Amino acid sequence: KALADMMAQYEKSKGEIEKEKGDIEKNAAYEYNKQLVSKYASTLDALTTEMAKYYDSDDDAKKNMAEIEKAMQGAGAGAAATK
Secondary structure: OHHHHHHHHHHHHHHHHHHHHHHHHHHHHHHHHHHHHHHHHHHHHHHHHHHHHHOOOHHHHHHHHHHHHHHHHHHHHHHHHOO
16 A cells, blocks of 8 residues: 555656646747747837838838738748648
């Protein structure tokens, strides 16, 4: 009986460790994705500002960048759907 209790406790602690490890990986992935999104959001803003130099008005550049952003989101959604 003592051996069975010890094995049950071992399995329980092993399961808890695996769960905590998964939670840490999820949080790390979340933080990385958040940083990645903020990086590309600022890059997109910088690109919009730079492209505005080549358009007749700032509104034209913003419209063009909005179209590019929609296309990127569509590509991301398509990639997620194939997983």
